[in-house]
Amino acid sequence: MSIPTTAFLALALQSQAAAPAPAVAPGTIAVEVAEDASAFDRLFTDAVTRALSDARFVPLPLESHSRYIARVTVTRTESGAVTAKAKEPPAMAALGQVFVPLPSGKSQIxxxxxxxxxxxxxxxxxxxxxxxxxxSTVQVEGSAADAPAAVATKLASALMRQFPRRDPVSVP
Structure with a gap:
């Protein structure tokens, strides 16, 4: 083999190796749900199914002959602590017949x-x-923003809104 032929083959192999993954065109899709899935996991698979539908996929039952299968993985971990306002009613001061709320300045971790x-x-x-x-998202534990249904909808919607990009999404 001559040197130019070798160089040409090397360039051809490099371009094949660097070729991007095939594009995913929306089509029929089934979302896997484990038999022993908890109610929490099912909230996320339902939210992903709705988000896939919004991204022009056609969700079908898992037993169907859909073109694609979606595998959903959810992990929740403790990520430290934060100071939040206490959920106590404010103290009131009486000035004659007028009651004025006083800031308590109380907070809790x-x-x-x-x-x-x-x-x-x-x-x-x-x-x-x-x-x-x-x-991904990080929320204060026990807050309305940390409710499982709210987190599932927020994350699934944000993820599928950026489809077909593959960048990780951070959701406030």
């Missing part, structure tokens, strides 16, 4: 919870994801 949602989309019968996405 509340835990922070980090929630990560990962979605892998695979061709049915395949083991390698054709698309993967991840969204």
């Amino acid at each position: 509340r835990g922070l919870v980090s929630t990560d949602l990962s979605v892998d989309i695979l061709l049915r019968g395949g083991d390698t994801p054709v698309w993967s996405g991840r969204a």
Whole structure:
């Protein structure tokens, strides 16, 4: 083989190796739900199913012959603590017949919870994801923003809004 032929083959092999993953066109999709899934896990799979529908996928039951399978993984971990305002009624001062609320200045330490949602989309019968996405949020434990339904909807929607990009999403 001559040197120019060798160089050409090397460039051809490099371009093949650097070729991007195939584009994922929306189509029929089934979302995997483990048989022993908790109610918490089911909230997330339901939210991902709705978000996939918004991204122009057609959700079908898992037993169907959908083109794609979506695998959903959710992890929640403690991520430290933060000072939050106490949920106590304010103190009141009486000035004649007028009651004035006084700032209590009280606060309490509340835990922070980090929630990560990962979605892998695979061709049915395949083991390698054709698309993967991840969204994360950190919320004050026990707050309205940390309610499982709110977190599931927020993360799933943010993740699928950026489809087909593969960048991780951080959700406030």
